[in-house]
Amino acid sequence: MFKFHFLSSALMLIHCFLVSYAMIVRNLTTDQHALLAFKHQIIIDPHNILADNWTTNCPTCNWAGVSCAAKHTSVRALNLSNMNLTGTIPPQLGNLSFLVSLNLSHNNFHDHLPRELGQLSRLELIDLSSNFLNGEIPSCFGRLDKVLHLILANNNLTGKIPPSIANMSNLENLDLRNNLVHGNIPYEMSKLMKLRTLRLAKNQLSGSIPAAIYNISALRMISLPYNNLSGSLPKKICHHLLNLEALYLYENEFSGQIPTSVGECKNLRQLILDTNRFNGRIPTSIGNLTALTDLYLFANDLEGEIPWEIGKLEKLEYLHVEYMRLDGSIPASIFNLSSLKTIVLGDNNLSGELPYISSVPNLEKIFLWGNHLSGNIPDSISNITKLKILQLQRNSFSGLIPNALGNLQFLERLTLRSNHLTTKTSSNGRSFLDSLTKCRYLIYLDLSLNPLGGVLPPSISNLSTSLLQFEAIACKIRGNIPMEIGSLNNALTLDLSVNKLSGSIPTTIGKLKNIQLLDFSGNKLQGSIPHQLCGLKGLYKLSLATNELDGPLPVGLGDLIALRKLNFSSNKLHSSIPLSFWRLKDILEVDLSSNYFKGSLSLDIGNLEVITHLDLSRNFLSSDIPSTFGSLHYLQVLLLSHNRLQGPIPESLGDMMSLEKLDLSNNNLSGVIPKSLERLLYLNSFDVSFNRLEGEIPKGGCFVNFTAKSFMKNYALCGSPRLQVQPCKKNGHRHSSKTLLHVTKYVLPIFGSIIIVLAFIIVYKKRQNKSTGDSNIVQEEDEYFVVKANCISSIMELALNCSAELPENRMDMKNVVSKLKNIKRIF
Numbered sequence: 131m132f133k134f135h136f137l138s139s140a141l142m143l144i145h146c147f148l149v150s151y152a153m154i155v156r157n158l159t160t161d162q163h164a165l166l167a168f169k170h171q172i173i174i175d176p177h178n179i180l181a182d183n184w185t186t187n188c189p190t191c192n193w194a195g196v197s198c199a200a201k202h203t204s205v206r207a208l209n210l211s212n213m214n215l216t217g218t219i220p221p222q223l224g225n226l227s228f229l230v231s232l233n234l235s236h237n238n239f240h241d242h243l244p245r246e247l248g249q250l251s252r253l254e255l256i257d258l259s260s261n262f263l264n265g266e267i268p269s270c271f272g273r274l275d276k277v278l279h280l281i282l283a284n285n286n287l288t289g290k291i292p293p294s295i296a297n298m299s300n301l302e303n304l305d306l307r308n309n310l311v312h313g314n315i316p317y318e319m320s321k322l323m324k325l326r327t328l329r330l331a332k333n334q335l336s337g338s339i340p341a342a343i344y345n346i347s348a349l350r351m352i353s354l355p356y357n358n359l360s361g362s363l364p365k366k367i368c369h370h371l372l373n374l375e376a377l378y379l380y381e382n383e384f385s386g387q388i389p390t391s392v393g394e395c396k397n398l399r400q401l402i403l404d405t406n407r408f409n410g411r412i413p414t415s416i417g418n419l420t421a422l423t424d425l426y427l428f429a430n431d432l433e434g435e436i437p438w439e440i441g442k443l444e445k446l447e448y449l450h451v452e453y454m455r456l457d458g459s460i461p462a463s464i465f466n467l468s469s470l471k472t473i474v475l476g477d478n479n480l481s482g483e484l485p486y487i488s489s490v491p492n493l494e495k496i497f498l499w500g501n502h503l504s505g506n507i508p509d510s511i512s513n514i515t516k517l518k519i520l521q522l523q524r525n526s527f528s529g530l531i532p533n534a535l536g537n538l539q540f541l542e543r544l545t546l547r548s549n550h551l552t553t554k555t556s557s558n559g560r561s562f563l564d565s566l567t568k569c570r571y572l573i574y575l576d577l578s579l580n581p582l583g584g585v586l587p588p589s590i591s592n593l594s595t596s597l598l599q600f601e602a603i604a605c606k607i608r609g610n611i612p613m614e615i616g617s618l619n620n621a622l623t624l625d626l627s628v629n630k631l632s633g634s635i636p637t638t639i640g641k642l643k644n645i646q647l648l649d650f651s652g653n654k655l656q657g658s659i660p661h662q663l664c665g666l667k668g669l670y671k672l673s674l675a676t677n678e679l680d681g682p683l684p685v686g687l688g689d690l691i692a693l694r695k696l697n698f699s700s701n702k703l704h705s706s707i708p709l710s711f712w713r714l715k716d717i718l719e720v721d722l723s724s725n726y727f728k729g730s731l732s733l734d735i736g737n738l739e740v741i742t743h744l745d746l747s748r749n750f751l752s753s754d755i756p757s758t759f760g761s762l763h764y765l766q767v768l769l770l771s772h773n774r775l776q777g778p779i780p781e782s783l784g785d786m787m788s789l790e791k792l793d794l795s796n797n798n799l800s801g802v803i804p805k806s807l808e809r810l811l812y813l814n815s816f817d818v819s820f821n822r823l824e825g826e827i828p829k830g831g832c833f834v835n836f837t838a839k840s841f842m843k844n845y846a847l848c849g850s851p852r853l854q855v856q857p858c859k860k861n862g863h864r865h866s867s868k869t870l871l872h873v874t875k876y877v878l879p880i881f882g883s884i885i886i887v888l889a890f891i892i893v894y895k896k897r898q899n900k901s902t903g904d905s906n907i908v909q910e911e912d913e914y915f916v917v918k919a920n921c922i923s924s925i926m927e928l929a930l931n932c933s934a935e936l937p938e939n940r941m942d943m944k945n946v947v948s949k950l951k952n953i954k955r956i957f
Contacts, residue, residue: 160225161205162190167222174216174238197231204228211235211257219258221246231255235281239263248273259283259305266290267306272297279303283329286310291330293318300324307331307353315339315359324348331378332356345370353378355402362386368394376400380426383407388427393418400424404450407431412451417442428452428474436475438463445469452476452497459483460498465490476500476521486510495519499545502526507551512537523547523576530554531582536565543574547601551580560589567592578603578625585609586626591617599623603649606630611650616641627673628652635674637662644668651675651697659684659698666690673697675721680704688713697721699745704728712737719743723769727751731775736761745769747793752776755794760785771795771817779818781806791815800845803828816840823847826858 169180183194190205191198197207205226216238223232224246230253240262247256248270254277263285271280272294280301287309295304296318302325312334319325320342328343331353338361339354347370359382367389368374374395385407392401393415399422409431416425417439423446433455440449441463449464452474459482460475470490474497483505484498493514503525511520512534519542520535528550535544544566555561561584566572572594582605591614593600599622608630616638618624624645631653640662642648647670648663655677663672664686672693680702687696688710696714699721706729707722714720715737728750736758738744742765751773759768760782766789775797783792784806790813799821807813808831816832819842827833827841827849838854841847848858 160227162186164222164225165190165193165196165205165208167220171220172215172217174214176214179210179213180215199228207231207233209233210237213237215239219244219247219263223247224249226250228252233257234261236260241265243268245270247271250274251276253277255279255281257281258285261285263287267292267295267311269294271295275299277301279305281305282309283307284309288312290314291316291319295319296321298322302348303327305329306333309333311335313337315343317342319343320345322346327351327353329353330357335359337361347371347373349374351376351378355380355382357382360384363389363392365389366391368392368398371395372397374398375421376402378402379406380404381406385409387411388413388432390415392416395419397421399445402426403430405429409433411435412437412440412456414439416440419443420445422446423469424448426450428454430454432456434458436461436464436480440464441466443467447471447492450474452478454478456480460485460503462486468492471495473497484508484511487513490514491516493517494540497521498525500524504528506530507532507535507546509534511535514538516540518571519543521545522549525549527551531562531577533562533565535562536568538569540571541569542571544569544572545574545576546580547576548579551577551582553582553584555584555587561587563587563593564589567594570594571596573598575599576601577605579605581606583607586612586615588612588614590614593618595620597621601625602629604628604652608632610634611636611655613638615639618642620644623647625649626653631655633657635660635663635679639663640665642666646670646692649673651677653677655679657681659703661686663687664689668692671695674701676700678702682706683708683711685710687711690714691716693717695719698725700724702726706730707732709734715739717741721745722749724748730754731756733758735759738762740764742788743767746773748772750774754778755780755783755799757782759783762786764788766812767791769793770797773797775799777801779804779807779823783807784809786810787812789813793817794821796820799823802826803847805830807831808833819843821845827853827855 165184169184172180175181179194190196191203195208195210196205198204199206206228207230209231211233214237218241219239221244224244229250232253232255235257238261242265243263245268248268251274253274256277257279259281264287266289267282267287269292272292275298277298278300280298281303283305289311290313291311293316296316301322304325307329308331310333314337315335317340320340323346325346326348327350335357336359339359341364344364344367349371350373353376355378362385368391375397376399380402383406387410388403388408390413392413398419401422402424404426407430411434412427412432414437417437420443422443425446425448428450435458436451436456438461441461444467446467447469448471456478457480460480462485464473465485465487468489468491470493472495476497477500480501480503482503484503484507486508487510494516495518499521504527506529507522507527509532517538518540523545526549529552531546531551531553553561564587567589573596575597578601585608590612597618598620600618601623603625606629610633611631613636615636619641621642622644624642625647627649632655634657635650635655637660639660643666645666646668651673657679658681659674659679661684664684667690669690670692675697678701682705683703685708693714694717696717702725704726707727709732712732712734717738718741720741723745726749730753731751733756735756741762744765744767747769752775754777755775757780759780763786765786768789771793776799778801779794779799781804784804787810789810792813795817800823802825803818803823805828808828810832813832814835816836817840819840822845824846827847841853841855847855849855851857
């Protein structure tokens with residue numbers, strides 16, 4: 131009996147072992163087939179990881195990216211992230227029935243997500259982020275109730291968020307950011323009570339956030355920026371969100387007031403609500419968010435004062451409340467925040483003076499531009515020892531620029547543009563610019579639109595060798611440009627326009643080898659343009675306009691291959707434009723107007739292939755307009771007025787298809803206005819007045835919009851009465867006129883001869899009359915009356931024979947002379 135039971139038990143154990151072994155073998159075989167199907171869908175494997183490793187000669191659990199369970203050899207995890215694989219995800223992957231973790235992130239997988247993934251009931255992690263997957267999120271994912279992390283970010287997924295996702299009851303992390311998902315956020319998502327992180331940024335979501343979402347007390351982060359979400363925030367937004375650490379709602383269309391209950395989110399570190407339509411005031415309860423490090427409220431409709439309670443946020447690092455309607459003064463408490471790194475209050479209505487600055491040891495950036503701040507810039511600003519950026523432009527600061535700025539040894543960017551600041555040279559000849567020579571990291575300096583006065587000191591050469599941009603526009607600076615300016619050899623921009631600078635342009639300017647923008651316009655500079663400028667190969671914009679420069683253009687200008695904008699207008703430059711100038715084939719804008727240039731325009735002007743603006747007006751240019759203008763297909767503005775140009779307007783101008791403005795007025799142009807100009811669809815300004823043009827003004831295209839002003843004071847233009855020119859004669863009249871003109875050319879000489887003959891006869895007769903007595907006068911007149919009539923009749927008959935319409939019917943001149951002699955002989 132014992133033997134029987136033993137035998138039965140042994141057989142039972144053997145049976146179970148065989149069944150289990152069979153299941154393991156079957157599972158292993160199924161997993162292997164699923165993975166080989168996956169491998170088959172990979173079309174690019176740049177590192178040959180799957181090609182070399184995923185083979186039947188190697189155990190499946192040893193394949194790259196594959197992890198198996200410890201007790202049995204079923205596949206538990208598949209991690210192929212960051213392998214640059216390209217292909218699709220096959221439905222066979224749904225046969226990995228023991229799979230717990232699936233990570234295919236940061237590859238190039240495309241096409242739809244297979245529904246079969248919804249069969250992986252043991253899954254806890256799905257990370258398919260940073261691929262090119264498209265189509266909708268499968269609703270069957272709702273069956274995966276063990277999933278903790280669903281990460282589908284950075285794909286091209288479309289459709290709506292399936293409500294079934296609410297059945298993933300253990301979900302802690304939902305990341306769908308940067309897709310093309312649209313529609314509303316499903317109300318059902320409020321059932322995900324274990325959700326800690328909700329990331330739906332950069333989609334096309336609309337509507338309001340379901341209020342119940344704010345009841346998920348487990349939430350640590352809500353990130354919904356860059357959508358089209360709207361509505362207002364609930365008054366008790368933080369009643370349940372006691373664990374919330376980050377609230378990102380920026381770049382949406384939220385409106386209403388920021389609820390005061392936001393101050394109840396005690397663990398909130400980042401409150402980012404910028405670029406919405408929130409209105410009202412900044413709630414003072416924000417001062418209760420003692421863990422807050424980032425506060426971004428800019429670009430809303432907020433108004434009122436900045437709450438002084440913000441000064442209680444001891445951990446605050448970044449304060450952004452720009453582009454709004456905030457008023458009042460800046461709370462002094464803000465400049466006592468020891469953790470503060472960046473403060474941005476620009477483009478508001480803030481007023482008053484800058485408060486005294488005591489100790490902000492970590493502050494690196496201050497942006498206060500575009501307000502109504504006034505008073506002096508306080509010397510205490512030098513207490514911000516780590517300051518890198520100070521932007522105070524577009525305010526009403528006045529007084530002297532403090533030399534204390536020179537103590538900011540880490541200063542990189544200083545912008546004081548558009549204030550009422552002045553400077554003063556001390557008894558030892560030093561100015562605040564001298565103090566800035568201690569700022570060895572300074573790369574950007576803008577002092578423009580301040581009444582600084584004074585001169586540029588030679589010590590400008592001691593400014594930071596890192597200086598890239600120096601602008602002092604309209605600062606009433608006088609005197610010469612110092613030779614030492616050539617020491618700013620790393621400068622990219624040097625703009626000293628609209629000042630009172632005099633003297634010549636220093637030749638040391640040629641040392642600025644990295645310069646891209648050089649603007650000395652609007653000064654009183656004299657002398658010639660130094661040829662050293664032609665060595666600045668990186669120059670993009672060069673403006674010397676409105677000075678008193680004379681002499682010719684340097685021949686080497688044509689070598690400035692990077693030049694795109696050149697303006698030498700309103701000077702005294704003369705001579706002809708050198709042929710080398712037209713080698714600037716990549717230049718976009720040229721203005722040489724109001725100078726004394728003479729000579730002809732070269733055919734090489736057609737080399738300026740991409741030019742958009744050309745102004746050569748008010749010079750002494752002569753000869754014809756080159757036909758090569760027609761190849762300037764990108765030219766939008768062509769101004770050649772007030773020159774001495776002559777000849778016809780080239781037909782080729784009709785090929786300048788981008789032309790918007792054409793001014794050829796006040797020249798000596800002749801001929802007709804080409805009908806080809808009717809093709810210029812964008813031409814909205816046209817002037818050919820004060821020339822010698824004739825013929826019919828074109829009627830079509832852009833010409834229907836031009837007025838009489840465009841054509842006044844020409845030789846013989848004709849056309850519509852609205853243009854205040856004479857009407858054009860019809861074809862028949864023109865034919866008669868031509869015939870009359872043709873006949874006149876022949877008849878006038880004949881009639882001239884007739885008049886001469888008649889005059890001869892009359893004089894002759896008068897002489898005869900004088901020799902006879904007064905008594906015979908009446909008799910002689912009667913006697914010769916018939917003779918005179920016959921003479922005139924013969925002459926008129928001859929005239930008619932000479933004025934026949936057809937040339938072959940007219941009498942030749944030899945016969946005309948013979949007839950006249952015969953008439954003279956007879957009469």
